[in-house]
Amino acid sequence: MKSRVNRVILIGTGAVGSSYAFAMLNQGVAEELVLIDLNKEKSEGDAMDLNHGMPFAPSPTKIWFGDYSDCEHADLVVLCAGANQKPGETRLDLVEKNTKIFKAIVEDVMASGFDGIFLVATNPVDILTYAVWKFSGLPKERVIGSGTILDTARFRFLLGDYFNVDTRNVHAYIIGEHGDTELPVWSHADIGGKLISKMIKEKEQYSQKDLDNIFLNVRDAAYHIIERKGATYYGIAMGLVRLTKAILQNQNSILTVSTYLSGEYGHRDLFIGVPAIVNRYGIREIIELELSEDEQSRFSHSVDVLKDIMTPVFNQKS
The missing domain is CATH 3.90.110.10 (Lactate dehydrogenase/glycoside hydrolase, family 4, C-terminal)
Incomplete structure (x- = not known):
């Protein structure tokens, strides 16, 4: 019998993060999905809304608004947090703002005892993936960016x-x-x-x-x-x-x-x-x-x- 379940942590429940959570539920990919965001009320609302769609999902997923302590037993942490690209702004224009944001996030994740895989989506994704690797100290194989x-x-x-x-x-x-x-x-x-x-x-x-x-x-x-x-x-x-x-x-x-x-x-x-x-x-x-x-x-x-x-x-x- 399976002794543990797949737990995915989503950090950042903006447009990309909430779309990811919705697609995850619709495809029944993980048994547990934890939402983390500075905007607690928005993420709590997302968790409630997603849970109300559970009767229509292909398989049950336990979804809740959590905190960094939930990362300890996670298999995957997906990073969608950070400043968004504005009209006329390139992805590289975001590097300084989002590098600072990511340093704090990754330190909090690693402090939980997390030993899984990071998946980075925030732009500029190549540079921020490098940042996560540097800040986390994890092997390079376990830090992945959405890339191209x-x-x-x-x-x-x-x-x-x-x-x-x-x-x-x-x-x-x-x-x-x-x-x-x-x-x-x-x-x-x-x-x-x-x-x-x-x-x-x-x-x-x-x-x-x-x-x-x-x-x-x-x-x-x-x-x-x-x-x-x-x-x-x-x-x-x-x-x-x-x-x-x-x-x-x-x-x-x-x-x-x-x-x-x-x-x-x-x-x-x-x-x-x-x-x-x-x-x-x-x-x-x-x-x-x-x-x-x-x-x-x-x-x-x-x-x-x-x-x-x-x-x-x-x-x-x-």
Whole structure:
């Protein structure tokens, strides 16, 4: 008989966090979900509201408003707290504000005796994931950022729409910073095993110009959504649930997460979005794709942009 249950702690119940909690309940991913937020009344209301939907859920989930002491027996802490991206503001503009917020949060989590996995969603996610790793002292494999998981999903959706195929049968990655310097890995993008680069050469209705526009729409999607509704939250919430399932169910899934590089792709000492195998122990292995010369150059530029921001914050020497 199972002696313990999967407990997930959600810190930050704003638009992203509450959307994540709703998706978690609808998919029946964890047995326990604890909500933590400075706005106690809002989080208590969320817990009540979610519990009232329990009769319609696929499986029971115990949900409550808690505190940092609940982290001691948690398997996963999901960080959605922090300042939001405002219209006209880039994700990197948020770094100073959110690094300070995260230092206090991570110290409180670790003081509980937490020994699980951190999943970071707050922007700028690559830099804040590095911060969580530094502040927590946990092994790098057990600190994961949402990285380019949403960008990759957007990419696959738009490619599926363009080629009129199920988006789940599109295999293509966005890697690099979750932000303006991210890049598409066209050299490995395929549908049903057939390279997209070959598909556009075989049929006149397809073109590289269209593909370039698809990538631009992926890269700038957050800005377009923020202009229209103030924030993005449904897509990333579902991406976080996908990552949660990969971890709690030991799926060994390949997802484009923000993870620590130790020489892969020619770089080290930063967290950045690359394909990696995710399971119950965190990051099992990084998938090192053979990039084209242009892709490698663009990836290196993405690394440089992140390091330029990180250096004064973390006093990096490399």
